[in-house]
Amino acid sequence: MPAAEQNREDGIQVLRRAAAALDEIATEPGRLRQVDLENRLGLAKSTVRRILLALTDIGYAAVDEAGRFSLGDRLVGLAGSDSAHLVAAFRPTLQRIADATGETVDLSVLRGREMWFIDQIESGHRLRAVSAIGVRFPIDGTANGKAAKAVLEGAAAEVQFDLDEHTPGISAAGIAGWTPGGQVVAISVPAPSDRFRANRSVIVKALRAARAPFQH
Numbered sequence: 001m002p003a004a005e006q007n008r009e010d011g012i013q014v015l016r017r018a019a020a021a022l023d024e025i026a027t028e029p030g031r032l033r034q035v036d037l038e039n040r041l042g043l044a045k046s047t048v049r050r051i052l053l054a055l056t057d058i059g060y061a062a063v064d065e066a067g068r069f070s071l072g073d074r075l076v077g078l079a080g081s082d083s084a085h086l087v088a089a090f091r092p093t094l095q096r097i098a099d100a101t102g103e104t105v106d107l108s109v110l111r112g113r114e115m116w117f118i119d120q121i122e123s124g125h126r127l128r129a130v131s132a133i134g135v136r137f138p139i140d141g142t143a144n145g146k147a148a149k150a151v152l153e154g155a156a157a158e159v160q161f162d163l164d165e166h167t168p169g170i171s172a173a174g175i176a177g178w179t180p181g182g183q184v185v186a187i188s189v190p191a192p193s194d195r196f197r198a199n200r201s202v203i204v205k206a207l208r209a210a211r212a213p214f215q216h
Contacts, residue, residue, distance in 0.1 A: 094121050094187065096210070100209075142172070144172070164193055170192060174189070
């Protein structure tokens with residue numbers, strides 16, 4: 001293989017490995033250490049270390065004092081830069097739901113086959129379900145993903161559920177709809193499953209009252 005072509009292949013491999021590392025970090029932000037990423041990626045310690053150093057240097061990843069990684073401010077900013085108008089439009093609705101339920105409320109937008117989290121109001125409970133802005137969830141097996149999928153298939157906005165499917169011990173309800181700009185946006189309320197079951201009717205009522213920002 002010519003040197004130029006080999007260099008191109010090596011560059012693509014580096015990008016793929018960096019993307020894979022970011023995907024893993026996004027699934028469990030603030031939880032994974034370097035050794036966890038080594039195991040998940042199946043790569044040598046030195047390789048993962050170089051990838052993580054590069055990602056933190058450019059602001060795509062961040063590491064805390066305990067060595068746990070999360071998405072960096074630069075990457076989160078890129079993910080949310082085109083969503084600022086959605087955050088502004090839906091923030092009052094998210095706040096009303098948070099006030100009514102006492103739980104975490106998430107706002108996500110459909111991109112491809114994934115739901116991207118673009119805003120969140122955290123619950124005041126000590127035990128709560130919290131993701132992170134910039135995290136991506138699959139469209140299947142999640143409350144916001146199911147709600148978005150139903151809207152894509154032409155169904156009216158209605159509450160969908162994730163009962164311990166995506167994350168054991170965490171359940172969620174979500175509702176989605178079209179925005180005037182032609183995007184599918186979902187609002188979801190996750191909570192520890194025991195508390196979710198006890199407050200399910202309150203959560204559903206609050207979500208159904210949240211249809212106003214969606215295009216009818």
